[in-house]
Amino acid sequence: MCGIYGSTIPYSKDQVQKKLERTNFRGPDSLKYTQLKTKNGILSLGHNRLSIIDLDTRSDQPFSYMEHIHIVFNGEIYNFRDIKSELQKKGYAFNTSSDTEVICAAYLEYGNKCVDHFNGMFAFVIYDQKNQKLFGALDRLGQKPFYYYLNGTNFEFASQISSIQLFNQNLTISSKAIDDYLSWGYIPAENSIFNEVKKLKPGYKFDFDLQSGSFDTTCYWDLDRQQKQDFSINYNDAKSELETLITDATKIRLFADVPVGVFLSGGIDSSLITALACKTSNTKVKTFSIKFNDEGFDESSYAQQVANHLKTDHHTILCDKNDGLDLIENFNHFYDEPFSDSSAIPSMLLAKHTREKVTVALTGDAGDENFLGYHRYDWLRIINYFMALPYSIRKIIANGMSKLPNYRYKMVAMVINSKTVEEAYLKSVHDPSPNWKLPSKFDTDLTEFNYLIDAANDIYQRAGNFDLKTYLPYDINVKVDRATMAYSLEARSPLLDYRVVEYAQKLPTNFKYVTHNQKKILKDILYQYVPRQIFDRPKAGFEIPFKEWFRKDLKDFVLSSLNENELRKIPGIKPKEVSKAIDDHMTGKANNYSLIWKLLVLSQWLSSNGKGITIV
Template sequence: MCGIAGILTAPGKQAPHRALDVITDRINHRGPDGRGAFQDDDAGVHLGHTRLAIVDLSPGGAQPMVSQSERYVIVLNGEIYNYKDLRKQLDDEVSITWRGSSDTEVLLAACETWGLEIALSRLDGMFAFGLWDRKERELGLARDRFGEKPLYVGETNEGIVFSSQLGSILDYPGFVGIDDHDATDMFLALSYIPEPRTPFTNVWKVPAASFVRLTAGTRRAEPIPYWSAPQAALDARENAVRTRASETEIAAQIEERLSKVIGNQMLADVPLGAFLSGGIDSSLVVAMMQKQSDRPVKTFTIGFKDAAYDEAPYARAVAKHLGTDHTEVMLDWSEALSLVEKLPETYDEPFADSSQLPTRLVSAIARKSVTVCLSGDGGDEVFGGYNRHLLATRYERVRDGVPSFLRAPVGHALTAVAQPRLAGLITALGKIAGENRVRLASEKLNKIGGALRSDGDLGLYLSLVRRDEGLVKTKALEQLFGRTYAQISGDGHPLAELMMMLDTLTYLPGDILAKVDRAAMSVALETRVPYLDHHLFSLAWSLPISEKIKGGQTKSVLRNILAKHVPSELFERPKAGFGVPIESWLKGPLRGWAEANLAAFQQSNPRHAATVQEARDAFYAGKGHLHHFLWNVLMLQAWRRRYQDAFRAHAA
């Protein structure tokens, strides 16, 4: 895991003095163990790298790295898990004098031997890299299949600049970002900006599972996909039919593959551990790690003194059963609150998934003991774990059984019942079920009400993933998701699978993976995500949705595997998420801060002033579930204040 950055100038142009140093400085936190640079002024290429040494700690793994023929130069961020197998394949085909034992050297040789596109198709890993071809004077930029590792490209007066984080581009001397109103509207609705958009029209993200080829003077290129999640899902289904593999056989293959993937991801030349929440996904990862380890696996969790949001006891019970070396740190919310103003520095672009706070805190705790952590992220997207997936299986039955003219009235009725202002009822229920459970139930009821009022499958999905109660009017959001939906809607998937695929293509790279990458890398911690192995993905999609969501429970396959390692009573409970009490914060300790910043946002953003005022008034009156939207507004305002010198608004 590292940080990469680079510049490619147009013919006759020169990068500003020390520009490479400046953009590389901005990602030092991603790679504190070493630093390197490559420059070819005649070609206009400058490559920078900051190293977090994980595999081959010797100078043989240093970057930028030049190929054996000296034709190619690479900067890599990430890990290639099957590099040993690839090295054997290469040795069988060509004669290579290896200088070290790093995955970077193997990737570089693979690109030189097979070409960029074929090499990409053979990789198992998480990565983003820049590959300079000195012969063709062409820069290739590539990203892993699911978007675990980030890669930004900015258009400058001299050419292009790329980096692992947006902050490098914003620090590029003379860079001026052009505000993308559509992108920020999408952020206000979703809590993140979906790729390939960024807050600026002149900065874009290389999409997951694709690469681009850039030459001097080219500012933007059409991404070339080398893998497709929708196609992989279709191929998996066809293969299951062709081979007549039973569901029991496929489930066994899933268990075997997951175990192998976890074993591969445990390879490191530095201390390694795992995040453990006590939920199904992380518990299964840890269980399989412990089975393959000759010593107790180091596990980490955050506990909170507010019992309504404390998931630590569940993690503690799983850790005790498995015999891990468990670290649990109890924190007061004031410690989390102290990070709020620092979030724009960590995330570089607007980001408002509130679980960013505990993710950042647990990463800092883990980094004191290990350099690599495995996580359970991706299990929900691949195996059908979100409540909306379960809702979809039920909604299809309800939709078929409830006349269309009744759906909207019933939806409005459910939304009315779910209002936070029904404090007496909520309090009474809270004594029985717990405040946090009741809050989640109220939000779910509100989502169901919105679902019944929605128009079409895409409208339903957007009603469930939007965080703004539909307040922000943005055609760009519907257009972007509409294009993605169009790719998969004709494949005959049931509604739950359509949602899973939309999550995989949008929410997973834009929110979940971005959250973990920025939080962990801010403290130089590498995270690995076993569930996002593309072979495992295909196996999971070989099964029908009825095998993933069964008996009213999500992730049935993973539950069955985990039950072999951990008693079901230790993990069977309602899904709660890694949440924080944003609603009570904004009405309590953060109210003064929130009110001041909401007013500042309204003053500087007249386009949304009325919407924000409406949301603010409704929220403090106990109407609607608007705390998520207000948090989005506050995070956007905090980000703008931090980076106000880097952008300008479009001319009126």
């Protein structure tokens, strides 16, 4: 895992160097760039390398193959050895043991369809010197970031937006992106915080003609929105097949020329990956969890129980408010566009201390989306009861509940006042019109809404698909990538293996979710390795005790950062209503820590990046 950069804009060598230095944390082992002559001018290619496979400098990037193919690549191709073997049979020769070289040979053999052969997480760009074009792609589920700026034949791309931002005087801040951020807590692709910078969407590839400036994107992988669940599958057969798939997905992600460990929270997903890592690894598995001193947030004892049972080399990382404050103040250096998932802070702390022992860490990400594990899927069951009532009756119930002081009742009222169950689910995911936000002047244009309204499957499967296409790539994957790369740690998730995703799509809902038993099939696989009683407890998220920290130790920081003068600088909000929400939080009348954190991040980002830049 690394950082990539490239540009047809004629930046000086010193400027390219500084652009790479800005994100040097993504790959501190080697910083290299080259400037190649094209028929139109100069192409700069740069790379921050975190050495994982083939540590020799021969695999440093930018990498050239057969003289006319040049590549910068971020990520891992887990099946590269199988692809390499096939290509060798076709006559291709290799001088390294890296996956980078295999991508180049695969491109020469299969052209733009080479991505169909890759199982991995990746963002790469190939300069095809003979054809004077750039070809690039992003992995199927958007595990790796890819930003780009396009203006005629001026094309610039990078792993993080800050590299493009540096020395670029043509950027304006997007008011639509701010509106999306205030609604969702993240900025969905294709948009970014700058109007002129876009994100490549997951499962997409592109061609850029260096001479004409033609830029074409193509979707090469997607969920099959019309695929119906296979009710002919036997549950025990499905459990066996899924276990085989996840075991292989775990095994291939353990391959590295550096130490590998596992993030172990003590929950279902991370415990399963740990168990399968122990099953397939030839060495004792190192595991890592985080511990908070605050009551109600420390679940490290559950991770320890799992570690004890599996006999891992376990490490518990202690986190307190001082660690949190340090990361809050430097948050936007690593998450260099607004991002409000507060679990990014404990994720960064976990990554920081894990990196002291290993260079790669496996995670349990994507278990909830694939196997219906979020609390909101259980909410759907309750919502369905209400949706069976006539709308006129639901409206009366909603009006009564909305007058109650508890915020939870107000949320329920908003949800059941929906016309359809799909609309109700969206409202349970985000509040489209909170009282502290100005009315939006933008259309809600997420193309991913289509995954929620397809009639091929039940609402549970459709909700999971919607989250696989939105929350997973735009929140979870962004959080994990930035948190781990901030400390030069590579994160790999077996449950994001596209084979696992595609198999989960075929399974009947009741294999994954039954009342009060979410992720049923994953649990039944896990219980073959770890005792069930360890997990007989409510599901917990990966949270940080911001509620109390904001009221106590970080109170002065919050009040100074979000005073009325600072709030007036934030577009799209009602400062008086926000001030009241902050006061209500401080006095214990309400729990508004998520709003406070969201506006802290945005305020700090605007303060650091918004000076002299127009908001349009």
